[in-house]
Amino acid sequence: MIDAAGIEKVIPHRGVMRMVDEIREFTETSAVGIKYVRDDEFWCAGHFPGKPIMPGVLQIESLAQTGCFLALKHLNITDGSVLGYFTTMERIKFSHMVKPGDTLELHVELVMTKMRLYKFHGVAMVGDKKVAEATFTAVMDSRDK
Numbered sequence: 792m793i794d795a796a797g798i799e800k801v802i803p804h805r806g807v808m809r810m811v812d813e814i815r816e817f818t819e820t821s822a823v824g825i826k827y828v829r830d831d832e833f834w835c836a837g838h839f840p841g842k843p844i845m846p847g848v849l850q851i852e853s854l855a856q857t858g859c860f861l862a863l864k865h866l867n868i869t870d871g872s873v874l875g876y877f878t879t880m881e882r883i884k885f886s887h888m889v890k891p892g893d894t895l896e897l898h899v900e901l902v903m904t905k906m907r908l909y910k911f912h913g914v915a916m917v918g919d920k921k922v923a924e925a926t927f928t929a930v931m932d933s934r935d936k
Contacts, residue, residue, distance in 0.1 A: 793817075801869050802859045803934075807833050810853040811897065814860060820901045822864075824857035830891035845889035850923040851880065854913030857897040862909045862931055865901065875929040878908070883925040893917045907931045 793814040799805065813825040828845055835843040859875040866873065889895060896916040903910040907930050915923040 798860060801863050802856055803871055803874055804856055804859075809856070810849060811856045811860065814857070815896075817861060817864060819865060820861075822857050822861040822897075822899050824853065824860065824897035824899070826853045826895040826897060828889055828891050828893045828895055832891070835891060843891055845891075845893075845895075847883075847885050847923065850885070850889060850895065850915050851883065851913075851925050851927070853895060854897050854899055854911075854915055854923070854925060855927060855929065857899045858901075858909070858911040858913060858927065858929065861899055861901055861911070862904075862929065865904070865909075866931060872934055873931050874934050875909070875931050877927065878930050879928045881926045883923070885923050887917065887920050887922045889915075889917060889922050895922070902926070 795812055798811055810826055811824040812827050815823045815825055834846055838846050862875055899911050899913040902912050910928045912926045914921055
């Protein structure tokens with residue numbers, strides 16, 4: 792298992808924008824991340840008052856950060872010199888609500904890589920329920936550009 796400090800050695804996301812708390816496992820082509828959904832998160836007060844539901848865009852961001860971890864490990868880059876930028880998001884589906892107290896399990900598979908472009912398929916689960924799914928691509932590029 793890789794904890795938050797270990798994740799931050801690989802991906803650049805910090806503070807409230809780091810949406811992955813652990814990496815439970817990873818290989819060259821897949822990773823499983825964990826996001827503990829807490830009731831003190833920045834979105835809870837406004838999405839929605841009295842009934843907080845994790846925004847879908849943040850669920851996809853959690854999958855993307857797990858993919859970024861996978862791509863940067865694949866490239867063997869852990870010095871913060873490369874960032875991952877979304878280029879496409881496709882076939883996004885949301886099946887169930889995610890609420891504070893849930894543990895979001897983020898299954899990401901590397902589908903294709905071509906030069907600096909990485910394509911992933913991700914599935915977010917809470918328990919045995921699929922809550923979100925997406926195919927997305929990102930370009931890995933120098934932080935200095």
